[in-house]
Amino acid sequence: MVSKIDRQAFLQSLIVPPGKEISLHKDYDPGFKPDYITKEDATLLLQQGIEKMAEFQDKLYAQDTYALLINLQAMDAAGKDGTIRHVMSGLNPQGCQVFSFKVPSAEELDHDYLWRYYKALPERGRIGIFNRSYYEELLVVRVHQNLLERQKLPPEDRTKKVWQRRFEEINNFEKYLVNNGVIVLKFFLNVSKGEQKKRFLERIDRPEKNWKFSENDVKERAFWGDYMKAYEEVFNHTSTEWAPWYIIPADRKWFTRLAVGAVIYHTLESLGLKYPTVTEEHHQALLKAKEILENEPD
Ligand code: AMP
Ligand code: MG
Numbered sequence: 001m002v003s004k005i006d007r008q009a010f011l012q013s014l015i016v017p018p019g020k021e022i023s024l025h026k027d028y029d030p031g032f033k034p035d036y037i038t039k040e041d042a043t044l045l046l047q048q049g050i051e052k053m054a055e056f057q058d059k060l061y062a063q064d065t066y067a068l069l070i071n072l073q074a075m076d077a078a079g080k081d082g083t084i085r086h087v088m089s090g091l092n093p094q095g096c097q098v099f100s101f102k103v104p105s106a107e108e109l110d111h112d113y114l115w116r117y118y119k120a121l122p123e124r125g126r127i128g129i130f131n132r133s134y135y136e137e138l139l140v141v142r143v144h145q146n147l148l149e150r151q152k153l154p155p156e157d158r159t160k161k162v163w164q165r166r167f168e169e170i171n172n173f174e175k176y177l178v179n180n181g182v183i184v185l186k187f188f189l190n191v192s193k194g195e196q197k198k199r200f201l202e203r204i205d206r207p208e209k210n211w212k213f214s215e216n217d218v219k220e221r222a223f224w225g226d227y228m229k230a231y232e233e234v235f236n237h238t239s240t241e242w243a244p245w246y247i248i249p250a251d252r253k254w255f256t257r258l259a260v261g262a263v264i265y266h267t268l269e270s271l272g273l274k275y276p277t278v279t280e281e282h283h284q285a286l287l288k289a290k291e292i293l294e295n296e297p298d
Contacts (some may be wrong), residue, residue: 005027010034011266012135014246014259015275024232024247030192032249042258049265050090054266059273060125066271067122067182070132070264075227076217078250079257080131083189086257087264088129097122109150113137114173115165124181134173135186138166138234143226145154167237168225174243183241186266187260188231193224208210 016022037045037055060066072080088096108116114134122128139145140165149158157165174184192201200221203213218225239245246263250256278286 006034006036007266010259014248014263016235016245016247018047018239018241018244021236022232024190024228024235027188028247028249030190030195030249031251031279032257033252037255037258039252039254041201042254046086046258046261049261050087051266052138052155053261053268054092056268056271056273057091057095057127059275060268060271061092062125062126062275063273064125064276065181066273067124068127068130068264068267069122069182069184070127071135071184072129073133073139073187073231074190074250075191075224075233076220077203077212078191080189080251083257083260084129084131087261088127091127095101096119096123096127096129099129099135100127101136101162109152113151114169117285120129120184121177133186134170135234135238138163138238139230142230143223144191162222163233164237167234170238171240174238174240174263178242181263183262183267183271186243186245186261187240188235188247189256189260191250193221195251196221262265 022028047058060068072083073210074080084098088098097120101116104116114137117130117134120128120130141151153154177184200213200217203209235245235247246259249261
């Protein structure tokens with residue numbers, strides 16, 4: 001089993017250290033897992049973790065002070081959907097929300113780029129997942145610059161400077177959120193190119209998985225190198241003390257789920273969540289209500 005010390009060290013190893021330059025392919029192995037964890041351990045640990053997370057979630061909701069925003073980013077077939085399904089499985093649906101961001105609509109393009117994400121932020125007491133997030137504005141939009149053209153920016157913003165500006169804007173945006181009680185978690189599910197190919201082939205070979213595959217996925221795969229470069233820039237500019245990036249090894253699905261679950265668990269735990277204390281007035285009102293109920297005629 002994993003001790004608390006192991007857990008701390010392990011979680012630390014996933015973080016992109018703020019202010020330090022990392023190399024995605026040298027420093028982060030998509031196939032990594034610690035020697036002391038087996039698949040069986042992982043299933044059990046995740047199960048136990050989920051039960052405890054349900055308790056945290058109940059307190060988060062009752063306390064109504066913090067919200068948790070989880071940004072999930074990855075290349076196709078890295079396991080975003082499965083991770084959401086597994087990690088959130090034991091939680092109360094009433095306190096959770098998932099938004100998946102696709103190609104922006106005409107209405108969305110008529111606004112500033114953060115508008116659609118801002119509208120989808122979780123309210124206090126809730127856990128909100130962004131399945132793809134505002135980081136796509138620095139990823140797909142950077143890899144395919146025609147997408148930037150569609151954003152109808154003033155001409156002076158359609159230059160290379162726009163990326164540096166967006167790094168700063170997003171860091172400031174996240175700082176603002178954290179200052180206002182929205183905890184921001186950011187995960188990159190780090191799948192290898194070889195494993196993606198295996199998963200694509202499985203999506204093609206298994207009829208019940210066909211719906212998950214679009215021919216565009218193969219076209220995007222051709223831009224793998226550009227995406228990795230864009231991701232690396234994102235990590236090196238937007239992993240901050242207030243909202244660090246976690247890079248999750250994603251070649252083993254069971255390990256991805258455990259690692260994401262562990263970070264969420266640890267984050268919720270560190271908030272020191274408590275049920276609101278009942279005021280004397282409320283306590284008296286409860287006693288009164290009890291008396292009324294007990295004295296009701298049958
Ligand atoms: P999927 O997540 O597989 O359903 O695909 C969603 C698609 O929407 C992907 O091809 C993304 O690259 C694309 N997408 C997501 N966000 C943006 C964005 N801000 N601008 C352009 N395309 C996007
Ligand atoms: Mg897709």
